Amino acid sequence: MRTLYQFHGGIHPPGNKEQSTQCGIARAPLPSKLVIPFRQHAGAAAKPVVRVGDHVLKGQLIGMPDGFISSAVHASTSGTITAIAAQPIAHPSGLPDLCATLIPDGREEWIPHAATDYRNSDPTELRRQLRMSGVVGLGGAVFPSDIKLRPGNRKIDTLILNGAECEPYITCDDMLMRERAAEIVQGAEMLRFMLEGGEVLIGIEDNKPQAIAAMRQAVAESGFSFDVVAVPTIYPGGSAKQLIRVLTGLEVPSGKLPTDIGVQCFNVATCYGAYRALAHGEPVLSRIVTITGNVRRAQNFEVLLGTPVRDLVALVEALPDTDRYLMGGPMMGLPLSSTDIPLVKASNCIIAASDRLFPPAPPALPCIRCMRCAEACPADLQPMDLFWFSQSKEFDKAQQFSLFDCIECGACSYVCPSHIPLVQYFQFAKSEIRAREHDQQAADHARERHEFREYRFEREKQEKAEKLAAREQAAKQVPAASANPADAMQQKIQAAIARAREQAAASQPKNTDHLTAQQQAEIAEIEARRAHIHELAKSADEPPDDHGESHS
Amino acid sequence: MSALFSPFISKPDTVSAIMLRVLLALLPGIALYVWHFGPAILVSIALASLTALGTEALMLRLRNRPVRHFLGDNSALLTGWLLALSIPPLAPWWLVVVGTAFAIAIAKHLYGGLGNNPFNPAMIGYAVLIISFPAQMTHWLTPHGLGPVEFGFLDQLKYMFAGALPPNVTLDAVTMATPLDTLKTRLHLDEPVRQILEMPIYGRLAGQGSEMVSLGFLLGGLYLLAARIITWHIPVAFLGTLFAAAGIFHLADPTHYAAPLFHWFSGAAMLGAFFILTDPVTGPTTNKGKLIFAAGAGLLTYLIRAFGSFPDGMAFATLLMNICVPLIVLYTQPAVFGKKDKRP
Numbered sequence: 001m002r003t004l005y006q007f008h009g010g011i012h013p014p015g016n017k018e019q020s021t022q023c024g025i026a027r028a029p030l031p032s033k034l035v036i037p038f039r040q041h042a043g044a045a046a047k048p049v050v051r052v053g054d055h056v057l058k059g060q061l062i063g064m065p066d067g068f069i070s071s072a073v074h075a076s077t078s079g080t081i082t083a084i085a086a087q088p089i090a091h092p093s094g095l096p097d098l099c100a101t102l103i104p105d106g107r108e109e110w111i112p113h114a115a116t117d118y119r120n121s122d123p124t125e126l127r128r129q130l131r132m133s134g135v136v137g138l139g140g141a142v143f144p145s146d147i148k149l150r151p152g153n154r155k156i157d158t159l160i161l162n163g164a165e166c167e168p169y170i171t172c173d174d175m176l177m178r179e180r181a182a183e184i185v186q187g188a189e190m191l192r193f194m195l196e197g198g199e200v201l202i203g204i205e206d207n208k209p210q211a212i213a214a215m216r217q218a219v220a221e222s223g224f225s226f227d228v229v230a231v232p233t234i235y236p237g238g239s240a241k242q243l244i245r246v247l248t249g250l251e252v253p254s255g256k257l258p259t260d261i262g263v264q265c266f267n268v269a270t271c272y273g274a275y276r277a278l279a280h281g282e283p284v285l286s287r288i289v290t291i292t293g294n295v296r297r298a299q300n301f302e303v304l305l306g307t308p309v310r311d312l313v314a315l316v317e318a319l320p321d322t323d324r325y326l327m328g329g330p331m332m333g334l335p336l337s338s339t340d341i342p343l344v345k346a347s348n349c350i351i352a353a354s355d356r357l358f359p360p361a362p363p364a365l366p367c368i369r370c371m372r373c374a375e376a377c378p379a380d381l382q383p384m385d386l387f388w389f390s391q392s393k394e395f396d397k398a399q400q401f402s403l404f405d406c407i408e409c410g411a412c413s414y415v416c417p418s419h420i421p422l423v424q425y426f427q428f429a430k431s432e433i434r435a436r437e438h439d440q441q442a443a444d445h446a447r448e449r450h451e452f453r454e455y456r457f458e459r460e461k462q463e464k465a466e467k468l469a470a471r472e473q474a475a476k477q478v479p480a481a482s483a484n485p486a487d488a489m490q491q492k493i494q495a496a497i498a499r500a501r502e503q504a505a506a507s508q509p510k511n512t513d514h515l516t517a518q519q520q521a522e523i524a525e526i527e528a529r530r531a532h533i534h535e536l537a538k539s540a541d542e543p544p545d546d547h548g549e550s551h552s
Numbered sequence: 553m554s555a556l557f558s559p560f561i562s563k564p565d566t567v568s569a570i571m572l573r574v575l576l577a578l579l580p581g582i583a584l585y586v587w588h589f590g591p592a593i594l595v596s597i598a599l600a601s602l603t604a605l606g607t608e609a610l611m612l613r614l615r616n617r618p619v620r621h622f623l624g625d626n627s628a629l630l631t632g633w634l635l636a637l638s639i640p641p642l643a644p645w646w647l648v649v650v651g652t653a654f655a656i657a658i659a660k661h662l663y664g665g666l667g668n669n670p671f672n673p674a675m676i677g678y679a680v681l682i683i684s685f686p687a688q689m690t691h692w693l694t695p696h697g698l699g700p701v702e703f704g705f706l707d708q709l710k711y712m713f714a715g716a717l718p719p720n721v722t723l724d725a726v727t728m729a730t731p732l733d734t735l736k737t738r739l740h741l742d743e744p745v746r747q748i749l750e751m752p753i754y755g756r757l758a759g760q761g762s763e764m765v766s767l768g769f770l771l772g773g774l775y776l777l778a779a780r781i782i783t784w785h786i787p788v789a790f791l792g793t794l795f796a797a798a799g800i801f802h803l804a805d806p807t808h809y810a811a812p813l814f815h816w817f818s819g820a821a822m823l824g825a826f827f828i829l830t831d832p833v834t835g836p837t838t839n840k841g842k843l844i845f846a847a848g849a850g851l852l853t854y855l856i857r858a859f860g861s862f863p864d865g866m867a868f869a870t871l872l873m874n875i876c877v878p879l880i881v882l883y884t885q886p887a888v889f890g891k892k893d894k895r896p
């Protein structure tokens with residue numbers, strides 16, 4: 001038996017997983033319309049490479065990766081592209097994003113594709129293939145997998161497969177492991193190959209005995225010496241850093257990546273995606289989604305990316321009092337603004353919700369400093385202090401007390417007897433800090449420009465004087481050739497300004513410049529939530545316990 | 553309104569339910585109180601409850617806070633009960649009223665209300681009373697079977713509200729100094745501890761009747777621990793330090809210093825260990841901090857009892873340690889995940 005470690009805190013919310021594990025994964029029927037966003041991954045959106053009216057085949061590239069952190073997007077089935085336009089998507093900001101509308105022709109006609117003999121391929125080529133196949137983290141973070149497989153400055157000793165699935169209600173990884181364990185194991189070997197060795201640990205929470213058994217059997221049959229480890233069921237035990245801690249006893253240092261301590265972590269569904277991409281040449285066109293909550297028959301479906309949520313909930317018959325839908329689990333999920341929203345690579349779960357299922361929390365009371373939040377925090381933070389600093393807008397204090405180590409798991413909010421929406425305060429504070437750093441940077445930039453202008457005026461004065469002197473000289477001697485030297489100088493100045501601008505745009509905010517590429521991508525994500533969160537913060541600015549003496 | 557933000561589920565736990573369970577945990581102690589000293593304490597508690605709720609409502613009104621929202625949190629009730637349990641039940645009715653009103657209005661609301669007061673309100677109320685009305689604060693009831701006369705419930709009521717004693721009964725006949733107080737006075741007269749503790753008021757261990765009440769509070773405290781409403785840190789550190797301090801002095805000089813168990817079961821030690829020092833609002837928010845906070849309170853309590861001018865030190869020890877809380881918390885910050893070798 002492997003020694004397991006613990007992380008501080010954690011909670012045990014009711015699992016509610018049985019509902020959706022009664023029957024196996026079903027294939028969702030082909031919808032009449034697919035809406036495929038060009039950004040289903042962390043990083044830059046893919047660039048459209050099809051035009052309206054084009055007929056596309058299943059698996060055909062429609063979005064080309066654009067930038068270092070980016071991934072490809074494909075047609076989930078064969079059909080016709082009828083629009084390329086901004087459409088509502090599942091995003092905290094509620095802002096629409098560029099999507100391709102695809103009307104299926106019903107023939108499911110595949111583009112030619114073939115397997116890769118990965119053992120005889122160059123890892124660089126394999127990574128390119130994963131990128132072109134749109135393989136990204138399917139656990140929810142959707143970070144492009146090829147980047148996580150790049151060789152770093154340290155050898156990877158341990159590859160961890162994350163099958164913990166700690167969020168309540170969600171069972172898509174559980175069912176995937178039960179039904180497609182062999183493929184996951186093969187995928188893990190491919191990832192291990194690309195990482196050039198190391199042991200493989202497969203962490204699965206012990207509330208999934210069937211998945212554990214299936215994976216153990218698949219490992220035994222494969223002949224690989226992977227270790228399938230049952231880890232204690234505790235939320236957020238499926239968070240990468242926490243799972244790494246449980247399995248290896250190592251803590252990923254703050255602001256660092258797992259690779260810095262020789263560990264890399266992939267979700268089991270991502271492994272499966274990598275396997276399909278390399279062993280069959282199939283890009284990521286579908287994923288397993290749990291559809292559950294306030295429904296008659298909760299179940300997991302294999303769903304084509306771009307399928308509108310409406311088509312999915314129709315499959316499980318939402319109960320009449322359902323009044324909203326969540327994407328993701330109840331701890332970290334996102335309420336959907338409409339059921340037109342398409343399912344994307346990040347969507348692991350759709351929950352039909354009602355007040356009966358998720359009763360609204362009672363109104364918040366002041367913090368009584370009971371420490372329950374600190375006892376629950378998996379990052380060893382003091383949420384009550386961070387709350388205090390966020391509420392009083394002492395953001396530098398919040399930062400000093402490690403606000404940016406908060407993983408926004410919501411465990412603190414879950415246990416707070418005063419029902420304070422703590423995570424929202426932290427998201428608000430984080431976005432405020434980033435915005436301020438942005439402003440600060442803009443101000444620095446402006447100051448630089450100002451100084452540069454002063455300098456330029458000086459320069460010009462000097463030049464004028466020189467020119468004057470030259471002209472006087474010329475008047476005395478031969479006629480001057482032209483005023484070209486001055487023009488050239490002007491161009492140089494322009495170029496310098498442009499360079500300065502570029503540099504400013506490229507440089508990171510002061511306090512976040514130790515962040516990794518992955519975190520930067522997250523920042524961009526969170527940045528977009530600002531508008532929304534701002535609203536909340538505005539109303540939270542006057543909580544009943546604060547100085548809101550005005551509302552009498 | 554349905555939540556716009558995750559998490560959409562929460563633990564079914566509320567401030568009001570937590571406070572209610574703390575009140576329930578006081579019941580065994582209160583029952584034993586009534587058994588040994590008569591029901592006067594119930595009248596004190598009732599008075600304190602009414603005053604606490606009334607003052608709380610008034611203050612919420614004045615501060616423009618939603619009265620109903622806050623009144624239901626049971627925190628004012630707890631303050632009232634703790635104060636009532638800290639002062640003599642036979643004190644005139646207005647004593648508990650003044651103390652409770654002061655605790656709620658000044659010590660709690662003027663500092664910002666629930667969650668914001670730096671000092672334990674009940675202990676502030678106690679401190680104000682013992683400084684302003686020292687004579688009335690000595691009217692402790694003699695336990696059943698110890699006094700020359702039996703002082704019935706009606707007699708108790710009459711005295712509390714009208715200051716009238718039955719014919720031929722003097723106040724001295726029905727009240728007495730607390731065991732801690734008596735010990736202090738007699739030690740000043742150079743009597744050895746062993747001889748003092750042989751007096752009937754000392755019961756088996758630390759005071760006829762009062763030791764049983766302390767035992768009741770200990771039971772209630774164990775329930776709070778079992779129900780995970782409090783953690784072990786404060787009671788263990790407080791009682792441990794008190795025990796150690798008393799033990800050292802007792803071992804060195806048993807004629808002048810009482811034994812550790814005497815200190816555990818006399819005065820407000822048990823009430824303080826499980827119900828007063830554990831007030832989350834005025835205590836530290838780190839586990840290490842709790843240990844330091846409670847150890848400091850234990851030491852101070854002992855020092856005040858042994859060398860100070862007040863018989864019991866619980867209230868002042870609590871208040872003094874309350875002052876230190878921000879500092880304690882600052883220096884006991886837990887190491888953040890991934891920063892185990894660095895502190896902010």
Ligand code: SF4
Binds near residue numbers: 417419
């Ligand atoms: S759980 Fe809530 S009430 Fe308790 S300390 Fe944390 S924020 Fe304050």
Ligand code: SF4
Binds near residue numbers: 376381406422
């Ligand atoms: S949301 Fe942040 S502060 Fe709250 S428990 Fe999770 S990591 Fe800790």
